[in-house]
Amino acid sequence: MSDEPQNTAALSASKGSRLCIEIITLFPEFFTSFLQTSLLGKAIANGLVAVRCTNPRDFAPGRHRQVDDSPYGGGPGMVLRPEPLAAAIEAAEQKRGRTHRILLSPSGRLFNQSCAARWAEAGRLMLICGRYEGVDERIAQLFADEVVSIGDYVLSGGEAAALVIIEATTRLISGVLGRAESIVEESFSYGRLEFPQWTRPPVFRDLAVPDILVSGNHALVARWRRREALRRTLTRRPDLIERHPLTEEERSMLAEIELTDPQRGGRG
Numbered sequence: 001m002s003d004e005p006q007n008t009a010a011l012s013a014s015k016g017s018r019l020c021i022e023i024i025t026l027f028p029e030f031f032t033s034f035l036q037t038s039l040l041g042k043a044i045a046n047g048l049v050a051v052r053c054t055n056p057r058d059f060a061p062g063r064h065r066q067v068d069d070s071p072y073g074g075g076p077g078m079v080l081r082p083e084p085l086a087a088a089i090e091a092a093e094q095k096r097g098r099t100h101r102i103l104l105s106p107s108g109r110l111f112n113q114s115c116a117a118r119w120a121e122a123g124r125l126m127l128i129c130g131r132y133e134g135v136d137e138r139i140a141q142l143f144a145d146e147v148v149s150i151g152d153y154v155l156s157g158g159e160a161a162a163l164v165i166i167e168a169t170t171r172l173i174s175g176v177l178g179r180a181e182s183i184v185e186e187s188f189s190y191g192r193l194e195f196p197q198w199t200r201p202p203v204f205r206d207l208a209v210p211d212i213l214v215s216g217n218h219a220l221v222a223r224w225r226r227r228e229a230l231r232r233t234l235t236r237r238p239d240l241i242e243r244h245p246l247t248e249e250e251r252s253m254l255a256e257i258e259l260t261d262p263q264r265g266g267r268g
């Protein structure tokens, strides 16, 4: 019985990693190409990030290694039994140490950028993926440090949610992205969406790049970007403005936005 399926064990270094992620999943193959690709693939190859999968099915009893059963009280579908999940969690931690354990569930608290920032510093993280109708409640009671959802919709399993969390979290680890500034200015990092971006060519299908971006005046460009970030946030995510009140500068920008564009932003 192995808790390190060939395909993912080969992807991980762990000694000295900034973040070690343990995934409890019935489908370790889900992660294979994801963990080998692009910036995350490089971070794993360089030993900055380590990822291990443990499959509860390896700990399920009997010839059929059944991991699920029908729900008490009746109802459709099957629920993951607690014993194989508990054994998988304990085996991973016995080998490599205690983790910050996150149970993935649509009924959890919503994942956001500040969770990603917090978990990037956690050292050891565990993502527990449910399937079918979900997970026996005793797993949440006995093991979960947090129960987390990635959004108000229902996926078929926790694996896609784990991918989202791994990508959002690991890119905040120093050395994973090329330039630290790309994190600082991004959407959500200061309670606003990111400003719009353009690249070459200067005119595409009659749409020209805003003059200010080719003016060479860095201070004016920076202010213009802060204003456009505010405009976009007002239009698309007014809830962010409620949670992160306007700064003094943004108050004057708001006046400018309303003066020039009472609808606040064309096609959003």
Ligand code: SAM
Residues within 6 Å of the ligand: 104, 105, 106, 107, 128, 129, 130, 131, 132, 133, 134, 135, 148, 149, 150, 151, 152, 153, 154, 155, 156, 157, 158, 159, 161
């Ligand atoms: N019956 C459950 C409900 O209505 O809340 C849905 C179970 S879902 C089909 C199966 C598994 O997918 C869950 O146990 C969870 O691990 C994962 N999952 C589904 N949606 C998710 C979401 N929005 N965020 C995180 N995990 C999710």
